[in-house]
Amino acid sequence: MVVIMKVRELDQRQVVEGLKALDTGVIDDFVDQYSRPLFGVILNYTKNPSDAEEILQDTLLKIIKKIETFREESDIWPWMRRIAINNGIMWLRKHRAKQDRTTHLEDLLPKFSRDGEFDSPIYGWTVDPEEVYLNSELAGELYEAVQSLTYEYRVPLVLKDIEGYSIKQISSLLGLKEPTTKTRIHRARLFVRERLAKYFEGR
Amino acid sequence: MRDFFKCQECVDLLTDYLEGNLEADVKDRLDEHLSGCAPCINFVKTFEKSKDLTSRLREQQVNIPREVQERVKSFLKEEIVTLSSERLK
Numbered sequence: 601m602v603v604i605m606k607v608r609e610l611d612q613r614q615v616v617e618g619l620k621a622l623d624t625g626v627i628d629d630f631v632d633q634y635s636r637p638l639f640g641v642i643l644n645y646t647k648n649p650s651d652a653e654e655i656l657q658d659t660l661l662k663i664i665k666k667i668e669t670f671r672e673e674s675d676i677w678p679w680m681r682r683i684a685i686n687n688g689i690m691w692l693r694k695h696r697a698k699q700d701r702t703t704h705l706e707d708l709l710p711k712f713s714r715d716g717e718f719d720s721p722i723y724g725w726t727v728d729p730e731e732v733y734l735n736s737e738l739a740g741e742l743y744e745a746v747q748s749l750t751y752e753y754r755v756p757l758v759l760k761d762i763e764g765y766s767i768k769q770i771s772s773l774l775g776l777k778e779p780t781t782k783t784r785i786h787r788a789r790l791f792v793r794e795r796l797a798k799y800f801e802g803r
Numbered sequence: 804m805r806d807f808f809k810c811q812e813c814v815d816l817l818t819d820y821l822e823g824n825l826e827a828d829v830k831d832r833l834d835e836h837l838s839g840c841a842p843c844i845n846f847v848k849t850f851e852k853s854k855d856l857t858s859r860l861r862e863q864q865v866n867i868p869r870e871v872q873e874r875v876k877s878f879l880k881e882e883i884v885t886l887s888s889e890r891l892k
C-alpha cells in the first residue's frame with residue numbers, strides 16, 4: 601500500500617502561535633512548509649549543501665527565537681526570508697577565506713577590438729512570451745550561470761536583481777564601497793548575459 | 804568637438820544607464836551612439852532581458868533532501884527542550 605504523506609498547510613496565525621508556544625507538532629509542519637524555500641534562498645550564499653544545512657538550522661532557530669518580535673499585521677514570508685539572507689551573509693563574512701575561486705570571469709566578459717568595437721557579432725534573442733515565465737531548461741541554465749559566479753560577484757548580483765536591495769543597502773551589508781558594489785553587479789550581469797547568449801544562440 | 808563613444812564605453816556604462824544614474828551629457832552621448840549601432844542595440848536589449856530573467860529566479864524552487872529536513876527537525880527538537888527549560892526558570 602502506498603501511503604501519501606500530506607503536508608499540513610499552516611496559516612500564518614498558526615505558525616506564529618505555534619512557534620511562540622514552542623509547539624513541536626507545529627514546528628515540524630513549519631519545517632515541512634518553509635525549509636524548502638528557505639534552503640533555496642540560502643543556496644545563493646553558499647554552494648556547499650552541508651554549509652547550507654547548517655545555515656538553514658540556524659535560520660529556523662532564529663525564526664523561532666525572534667517570533668516575539670514579528671509584527672503580526674505584516675506578511676511572515678518576507679520576514680523569514682530576510683533572516684535567511686542575513687544569516688547567509690553573516691556566514692559568508694565568517695568563512696570568506698575558504699570560499700571557492702573557480703570562475704574565470706574574464707573569459708566570459710564581452711571582448712572588444714583595440715578600437716573599442718565588439719570582437720564578435722551580437723545577436724538579438726528571440727524569447728517567446730511563454731518563456732518570460734522561465735521554462736525549466738532556461739531556469740536551470742540561468743541558475744547555473746548565477747551559481748557559477750564566485751561569491752564576490754554572485755552575492756551582490758543576487759541581492760540586487762533577485763532580492764531587490766539597493767546599492768547602498770548591499771554595500772553596507774557586505775562592507776563594500778558603493779562603486780565596488782556597482783562594478784561587481786555590472787560585471788556579474790555581463791557574465792550572466794554572456795552565458796544566456798550562448799544558450800539562446802546555441803539551440 | 805567631443806569624442807564619439809565606442810561600443811566598449813557603452814557596455815561599461817550600461818548598468819548606470821539602465822538605473823538612470825548617468826549625467827545628462829554622458830547619457831546623450833550614449834543615446835547618440837545607440838541610435839546608430841546595431842550590435843549595441845542588441846546588446847542593451849539582451850542585457851535587460853537577462854536582468855529581467857535573473858529576477859525571476861526569486862520564484863525558483865530548489866529541492867531539499869528529505870534527510871536534511873529530518874535532521875533539521877531533530878536539531879530543533881533538542882533546541883526546543885533547552886528553550887523550554889530556560890523559560891521555566
Ligand SMILES: [Zn+2]
Binds near residue numbers: 836842
Ligand atoms: Zn556600439
